[in-house]
Amino acid sequence: MALVEYFEAERLLKKYKIRSVESRYVKSAEEAEKFSAGGRIVLKAVSGKALHKSKSGLVVAGISGGEIGKAYSALERRAAKYRPYRILAQKMVHGGIEIIIGGSEDVQFGKMILLGLGGIYVEAFKDFALRVCPINMEEALSMIRQLRSRKIIAPDRASEKMVAELILKAARMYQGGRMKELDLNPIIIHDGTYDAVDIRMIK
Amino acid sequence: MTKRPRYFNLEPIMNPKSIAVIGASDNPDKIGHVILANNVASGFRGAIYPININASGTIMGYTAYKSILDVKEKVDLAVVAVPAEVVPKVVEECGRAGVRGIIVVSGGFSEVGRKDLQDKVTRSGMKYNIPIIGPNCLGVTDSYSKIDTLFLPAAKIDKPVVGGVSFASQSGAVGSSVLDMIDNEGFGLARFISYGNAAVVDEVDILNYLADDEKTKVIVFYIEGVQRGKEFIEAAKRAALKKPIVVSKGGMTDEGAKAAHSHTAALAGSHQAYEAVFKQFGFIMADDIQELLNLSKIFETQPLPKGRRIAILTNGGGTGVLATDALYEHGLQIAEMSKKTVESLRKVMPPIVNVRLPLDMAGDAEKTRFEAALAAFEADPKIDAIIAIALFQTPGADENVAAKLVEYGTKMRKPMVVVSPGGSYTKRQRQIIEKGGVPVYESPGEAAKALAALASYAEYRDSHVKKSR
Known part of the structure; x- marks a missing residue:
C-alpha cells in the first residue's frame, strides 16, 4: 500500500489526457x-x-x-x-463545482469506477454512482443521470458530455494503470472546462 | 482436483427420468421419508429408488437398496438426506455409480464450521463432473417434471400453480416463505431452486440454466453473496437480455468498514458493488420479499411498455391524484390523450366526468365506463401503459368490472396494472383479477414502482439488444 508520488500520478493523467491544475x-x-x-x-x-x-x-x-x-x-x-x-x-481554481471520480477494487467484481459530488460533499451526501470496469459512453452518461446532483454537475448537454468523457478517460486510466485505488477529488468543473486538483493513487 | 466447468447443466436435476432418495425411510419423522412421499404425491412419473443403509425389502412400497451402487438401472438424480458425516462417502458412491445430478439437503457443513466435509463434497462433484446442489438446502421443485425435494409438510404450504416464474434462493427460509406466498399473489411457478451452501452448483450455474430454460419467463433471485464475480457478470449480461431478472440481496449492512485509504474505497463497499453490478447489467432490484413478489407478477403477466407515458383511470378522484404523484416519484409521467381518445370518451362519459388524465369516471362508474376508457386507452398510441384504479367500495364496481379488467389486462399489447385497496369484498375481486392474469396492488405507490421497473427493463433491453446487433 503506497501512495504514488504526485508528479508521477500527474504524468499518468497527462497520458490519458486528463487535465490537472x-x-x-x-x-x-x-x-x-x-x-x-x-x-x-x-x-x-x-x-x-x-x-x-x-x-x-x-x-x-x-x-x-x-x-x-x-x-x-x-x-x-x-x-x-x-x-x-x-x-x-x-x-487556485476559482469557483466551479467539485466532483470526485475514483476507482476501487471489489473482491468479487474487480475494478469499479465511481462518480460523485465531490470535495467536502462526498461524505455528507454520499451521492455517487458506481460501475464495473470497463464502461462505455452510455454507461458514463447513465452514471451522471443517476445522481441527485446531476443538474449541479452537468447542467447542460455540453458539460454532460465533458464529464462523461472524463469518466471514460479516468476509467481507462484506472483499468490500465497498475493501481489499487484512485481518487481524483476534487475535480473542479469551471468555465466550460475542468481541472483535477487533487490526485491520490494508491498502488 | 479437476477444474470446474464454466457452467454445470442442471437438466438432470430439474428434469430427471429417475431418482434415488438416499436416507429414505418408512418412518414419517425422517426427512428422507417426507422427500420420498412428496415426490410420490406430486406426481413424479419417473422411477424411484429408495436407498437406506439398513434397508431390507421395500420402503413405502418401492424396492429398497442398501447403497446407490446396488441399483442396476441408471439414476439421473440422487437426493441425499443423511447425516453430514456420511454425506461425503455417499456422494462419492453416487459419482462411482454414474449418477448425473445430486441434491444434498443435509445441513452440518460450512454453515457450522465443517468446511472439511463440504470440501469433500466439492471435490467429488468436480472429480465426477456432477452438478451438486446444496448442502444445507431445500433442493428443488419443478412444476413441469414434478420433481419435489422440499421436505416441508404439504399441508402447511400453499402449492403454487404452474407458471413462468423461476425462483432461486440461497436461503431455504426465504425460499419456502416466498414459495408459500406465490399462490396468493396470483402468479405461477416454473422452477424453484434452494441452493444453500453452493458447494458445487452456484448462482452462476443457476442463472445460466434459467436464462436458457424455455419455461422460465422471469428469473427471481434471492442472493446473499456471489462466489464467482466475473463469471456472474458474464452470465448476468447474457441472461438479462433474454428475460427479466428480479433480485433481492440479503446482507445489506456492509462488512466493508475495512480500513479504506481513499474516499472511493470508503464509499464503494461490497453492498454498493452488488447494487452497481445489478443496475449495470439490467437486473431489477427488490428491497424486500413483498417487493420481490410485486415485481415478479408484473413481469410474468404484462408486456413491456414502449415508453413511460401512463394513463390512469379511476372511479375515485383522490386515489387518482395519489397515483399521479406516485408516477412522478418513480420517474413515470401522465400521458396526454390523443384527440380521438378525448372525443370518444366525451361521447360515453356523463357530463360530470371531466375528460382528462387522471380520468376520474366518478363513483357510480360501472363496467360500461370502465370498458369505454380501457378500449380508448388501448387504441391510443400516445399511451404506453395503464393504471386502472378500481375502488370496489363504490356502488358501480363489482365482479363485472373485475371481469372487464381481466379481459383488457390480458388482451392488450400494452401493460396494465390494477390498484384496489380495501377489505374482504375487495380482496375477493382482487383474487379474481389476479387469477385472471392481471397484477393488482393495494397502493398506487406499489403499482407505479412495478410499472417503472417494467419500463426501466424495457429501456435496458432496447439499448443493449440494438447494440449487440
Missing part, C-alpha cells in the same frame, strides 16, 4: 510566491503518513502575495509530525 513542489515561501505570479494559490503538505490532507490540516487555500509567507511557515509547523513531507503549490 498547474502544480509545483516548492522549498520556500519565496519560491511559492514566485510560483503564484501575483495570483491566488493553494499550498499542500504531501506526506505518505497523512492520507487525508485536509483532515490533517495540511492544506491552505486561496492565499496570495504577502499572505503566502505566513501561511507557508504555519503549514510547515503543522506538517512537522508527518515528516518527511514536501510542499506542493498549486494555482
Whole structure:
C-alpha cells in the first residue's frame, strides 16, 4: 500500500489526457510566491503518513502575495509530525463545482469506477454512482443521470458530455494503470472546462 | 482436483427420468421419508429408488437398496438426506455409480464450521463432473417434471400453480416463505431452486440454466453473496437480455468498514458493488420479499411498455391524484390523450366526468365506463401503459368490472396494472383479477414502482439488444 508520488500520478493523467491544475513542489515561501505570479494559490503538505490532507490540516487555500509567507511557515509547523513531507503549490481554481471520480477494487467484481459530488460533499451526501470496469459512453452518461446532483454537475448537454468523457478517460486510466485505488477529488468543473486538483493513487 | 466447468447443466436435476432418495425411510419423522412421499404425491412419473443403509425389502412400497451402487438401472438424480458425516462417502458412491445430478439437503457443513466435509463434497462433484446442489438446502421443485425435494409438510404450504416464474434462493427460509406466498399473489411457478451452501452448483450455474430454460419467463433471485464475480457478470449480461431478472440481496449492512485509504474505497463497499453490478447489467432490484413478489407478477403477466407515458383511470378522484404523484416519484409521467381518445370518451362519459388524465369516471362508474376508457386507452398510441384504479367500495364496481379488467389486462399489447385497496369484498375481486392474469396492488405507490421497473427493463433491453446487433 503506497501512495504514488504526485508528479508521477500527474504524468499518468497527462497520458490519458486528463487535465490537472498547474502544480509545483516548492522549498520556500519565496519560491511559492514566485510560483503564484501575483495570483491566488493553494499550498499542500504531501506526506505518505497523512492520507487525508485536509483532515490533517495540511492544506491552505486561496492565499496570495504577502499572505503566502505566513501561511507557508504555519503549514510547515503543522506538517512537522508527518515528516518527511514536501510542499506542493498549486494555482487556485476559482469557483466551479467539485466532483470526485475514483476507482476501487471489489473482491468479487474487480475494478469499479465511481462518480460523485465531490470535495467536502462526498461524505455528507454520499451521492455517487458506481460501475464495473470497463464502461462505455452510455454507461458514463447513465452514471451522471443517476445522481441527485446531476443538474449541479452537468447542467447542460455540453458539460454532460465533458464529464462523461472524463469518466471514460479516468476509467481507462484506472483499468490500465497498475493501481489499487484512485481518487481524483476534487475535480473542479469551471468555465466550460475542468481541472483535477487533487490526485491520490494508491498502488 | 479437476477444474470446474464454466457452467454445470442442471437438466438432470430439474428434469430427471429417475431418482434415488438416499436416507429414505418408512418412518414419517425422517426427512428422507417426507422427500420420498412428496415426490410420490406430486406426481413424479419417473422411477424411484429408495436407498437406506439398513434397508431390507421395500420402503413405502418401492424396492429398497442398501447403497446407490446396488441399483442396476441408471439414476439421473440422487437426493441425499443423511447425516453430514456420511454425506461425503455417499456422494462419492453416487459419482462411482454414474449418477448425473445430486441434491444434498443435509445441513452440518460450512454453515457450522465443517468446511472439511463440504470440501469433500466439492471435490467429488468436480472429480465426477456432477452438478451438486446444496448442502444445507431445500433442493428443488419443478412444476413441469414434478420433481419435489422440499421436505416441508404439504399441508402447511400453499402449492403454487404452474407458471413462468423461476425462483432461486440461497436461503431455504426465504425460499419456502416466498414459495408459500406465490399462490396468493396470483402468479405461477416454473422452477424453484434452494441452493444453500453452493458447494458445487452456484448462482452462476443457476442463472445460466434459467436464462436458457424455455419455461422460465422471469428469473427471481434471492442472493446473499456471489462466489464467482466475473463469471456472474458474464452470465448476468447474457441472461438479462433474454428475460427479466428480479433480485433481492440479503446482507445489506456492509462488512466493508475495512480500513479504506481513499474516499472511493470508503464509499464503494461490497453492498454498493452488488447494487452497481445489478443496475449495470439490467437486473431489477427488490428491497424486500413483498417487493420481490410485486415485481415478479408484473413481469410474468404484462408486456413491456414502449415508453413511460401512463394513463390512469379511476372511479375515485383522490386515489387518482395519489397515483399521479406516485408516477412522478418513480420517474413515470401522465400521458396526454390523443384527440380521438378525448372525443370518444366525451361521447360515453356523463357530463360530470371531466375528460382528462387522471380520468376520474366518478363513483357510480360501472363496467360500461370502465370498458369505454380501457378500449380508448388501448387504441391510443400516445399511451404506453395503464393504471386502472378500481375502488370496489363504490356502488358501480363489482365482479363485472373485475371481469372487464381481466379481459383488457390480458388482451392488450400494452401493460396494465390494477390498484384496489380495501377489505374482504375487495380482496375477493382482487383474487379474481389476479387469477385472471392481471397484477393488482393495494397502493398506487406499489403499482407505479412495478410499472417503472417494467419500463426501466424495457429501456435496458432496447439499448443493449440494438447494440449487440
